[in-house]
Amino acid sequence: MATSATNGLKKKPLNLRRKTRLGEMFIQGLLFFSGIFSIFTTIGIVYELGKEALLFFQMPEVNLLQTLTSVEWKPHVGKFGIWPLVTSTLMTTVIAMSIAIPLGLSVSIYLSEYASPKMRSILKPILEVLAGIPTIVYGYFALMLMTPLLRNIFGNDVVQIYNTASAGLVMGILILPLITSMTEDALSAVPRSLREAAYGMGATKLEVALQVVLPAALSGIAAAVIIGISRAIGETMIVAVAAGAGPNFTFNPFEGAETITGHIVRISGGDLAYDSIDYNSIFFLGLLLFVITLTLNIISQRIVRRFREVYE
Amino acid sequence: MKEKIIHTDYNVNIEGRNRSGTAWRWIFQASTIVGILALVALLLNIMDASFGYVAYEAKVNPATLASNGVPLEEQSKEQLVALLQSKLSSGAFNKLDKDEPFEKRSRANVLQIVNERIVKYEVVQVWDLWSSLTKSAEIKATVAKDFPQADLKFISWLTADFITRPQSSEAITTGVRTAILGSLWTILFTILFAFPIGVGAAIYLEEYAIDNWLNRLIRTNINNLAGVPSIVYGILGLAIFVRTLEPLTSGEIFGLVDATTANGRTVLAAGLTLGLLVLPIIIINAQEAIRAVPQSLRKASYGIGATKWQTIWSHVLPNAMPGILTGTILAISRAIGETAPLVVVGASTAISFDPTSPFSKFTTLPIQIYQWTSRPQPEFRSVAAATILVLLIMLLSLNASAVVLRNRFSRRY
Numbered sequence: 001m002a003t004s005a006t007n008g009l010k011k012k013p014l015n016l017r018r019k020t021r022l023g024e025m026f027i028q029g030l031l032f033f034s035g036i037f038s039i040f041t042t043i044g045i046v047y048e049l050g051k052e053a054l055l056f057f058q059m060p061e062v063n064l065l066q067t068l069t070s071v072e073w074k075p076h077v078g079k080f081g082i083w084p085l086v087t088s089t090l091m092t093t094v095i096a097m098s099i100a101i102p103l104g105l106s107v108s109i110y111l112s113e114y115a116s117p118k119m120r121s122i123l124k125p126i127l128e129v130l131a132g133i134p135t136i137v138y139g140y141f142a143l144m145l146m147t148p149l150l151r152n153i154f155g156n157d158v159v160q161i162y163n164t165a166s167a168g169l170v171m172g173i174l175i176l177p178l179i180t181s182m183t184e185d186a187l188s189a190v191p192r193s194l195r196e197a198a199y200g201m202g203a204t205k206l207e208v209a210l211q212v213v214l215p216a217a218l219s220g221i222a223a224a225v226i227i228g229i230s231r232a233i234g235e236t237m238i239v240a241v242a243a244g245a246g247p248n249f250t251f252n253p254f255e256g257a258e259t260i261t262g263h264i265v266r267i268s269g270g271d272l273a274y275d276s277i278d279y280n281s282i283f284f285l286g287l288l289l290f291v292i293t294l295t296l297n298i299i300s301q302r303i304v305r306r307f308r309e310v311y312e
Numbered sequence: 313m314k315e316k317i318i319h320t321d322y323n324v325n326i327e328g329r330n331r332s333g334t335a336w337r338w339i340f341q342a343s344t345i346v347g348i349l350a351l352v353a354l355l356l357n358i359m360d361a362s363f364g365y366v367a368y369e370a371k372v373n374p375a376t377l378a379s380n381g382v383p384l385e386e387q388s389k390e391q392l393v394a395l396l397q398s399k400l401s402s403g404a405f406n407k408l409d410k411d412e413p414f415e416k417r418s419r420a421n422v423l424q425i426v427n428e429r430i431v432k433y434e435v436v437q438v439w440d441l442w443s444s445l446t447k448s449a450e451i452k453a454t455v456a457k458d459f460p461q462a463d464l465k466f467i468s469w470l471t472a473d474f475i476t477r478p479q480s481s482e483a484i485t486t487g488v489r490t491a492i493l494g495s496l497w498t499i500l501f502t503i504l505f506a507f508p509i510g511v512g513a514a515i516y517l518e519e520y521a522i523d524n525w526l527n528r529l530i531r532t533n534i535n536n537l538a539g540v541p542s543i544v545y546g547i548l549g550l551a552i553f554v555r556t557l558e559p560l561t562s563g564e565i566f567g568l569v570d571a572t573t574a575n576g577r578t579v580l581a582a583g584l585t586l587g588l589l590v591l592p593i594i595i596i597n598a599q600e601a602i603r604a605v606p607q608s609l610r611k612a613s614y615g616i617g618a619t620k621w622q623t624i625w626s627h628v629l630p631n632a633m634p635g636i637l638t639g640t641i642l643a644i645s646r647a648i649g650e651t652a653p654l655v656v657v658g659a660s661t662a663i664s665f666d667p668t669s670p671f672s673k674f675t676t677l678p679i680q681i682y683q684w685t686s687r688p689q690p691e692f693r694s695v696a697a698a699t700i701l702v703l704l705i706m707l708l709s710l711n712a713s714a715v716v717l718r719n720r721f722s723r724r725y
Binding site: 031135137177231293 | 324329330332333336337339341342344346347350351353354357358361508509510512515517520527530532533534536540542547548550551555591592619620621648649651658661682686696697703704707711
């Protein structure tokens, strides 16, 4: 401007616009890349698993119809029926959930409604320890303690050394802390005023817990159960150690039967040759697991979002 | 209009309701006790197998291997090598030398080979802690009658020697040094890979991301990835790190191995696979830690003219760091216990050499537990139990450090 030139001082016009800082932009770019990296992981999973699964179905020995209908999975004679793996997966999951749901609900109701703060401060770390034990240790436990126990109770000729019942029961113990902590969060989120209103009406503690708090937290509990199922389907080491090697189409929980995850672990131990039929089949089975667990996780998130009771 | 029904003789039944209240209370408590009992049973089960009597025989009596009156245990490395050369076939000796030259081997390693190949200790029977304590006399009688040649000893399978010895094929001489080092090497690469990307992603999501479809997609995606079964990550690792990136993960592009023998089933591939697995956990925990830093701190920093990155680097991150580190430690303890993805990626189970570089073959503690648990011989069950104890002690110390970190540095605003 004209006046600034006259008094000899070179005064620049004050620039209040935001500076472009290259360093900051570079850092922001890096951070954005880190953020978007997880999307690449998902794309990687879908692409790699999908690609190899397609190759699996292009093999001359395999056809889609047979895979979906046959009850025999015998790779060495070219039979790839998915059902024996699916039924044993379902069986271990059902057994696990029949332990984990009632126990998990009871423990979480006890923790959130009955236990004193001191009791809770003792019990919650114990559950955390239970949740932090690696699954292979649970596998050892299933084979070394649960199986002999079942064999003692039902007889050695009824219960085989490897069986889905033992794996399922121990898996229930594994999932118990997960269901308990999610359910307890849901129960604690129910506002105090609801409980107090019920007490004011003359309800007993049990009635408050079961008829007021539990229904109010139902969406959270449903989400916990679904996450538990998804975890049980994807659980690997317990079934790999204790449920038996070899696909077996059976509904007898005392017989050995290989689950989807157990099968993947068994055939990929050792150097699996690339592009062999076994190599491609684990990608198909992996894709199946991915789709099932992803669907369950999404359903669980939807339930929470749609049915959550919102209190101010 | 409907007629309203008014209960004049409404039965309150206080007693009945209270009774069922007490009954259910017992059920809830009993369930909790069942959970605790399961944990106790699990730990006792492992302790039971980790200690106890073992009866073992030697194929060749070590006393006969003394040279010039020096017993086997005290011979020098050169004497031991000479012993091996004289007792083993030249083919077997040369193979050992080819695996790793004898000049480079330690004395302990050579002694172990002597024990394994010449003395050949063999376990004939093991007893668990409970029966060792309660039926001691009976066990001694059985051994004296059935295995007169055997030595009977009460041992702890978990010893300092067990931790420092490399792996071998005999239960009584095996150790977990190879597996411990394998676990540590793998975890090192998991951290190097997942920590920067995980914290970066958390900063991006908490500080930079505006509410648009892409960022919502990233958030949902991270939550979904956290629920993907670990074995799926193993399959992904097999396809990407082991196969597609084989030149990198085998060290071929660095000229370390020949292209014809390159194999991507290495420490590096395993570490990166576990890195992908724990990434969502690190991101979610770091996001929570960053969110807990109060807004007033950021505003004060902007108020004195700091840029966005200066604010994050000097104020947000230092305050969130204890939370971020705690979350990372928890993610690491998850990674240390993972077995399934590493089996799929291709851990080697029978190696007795320590991993020395990112491109070494590897085995880890959980892999060894799986391997030993799957063997039919009962003595390997005891070895597996001792390995579980090593793993649990490692996890316990990690978790303890997380708790200390949380208590020491946590601040409240």
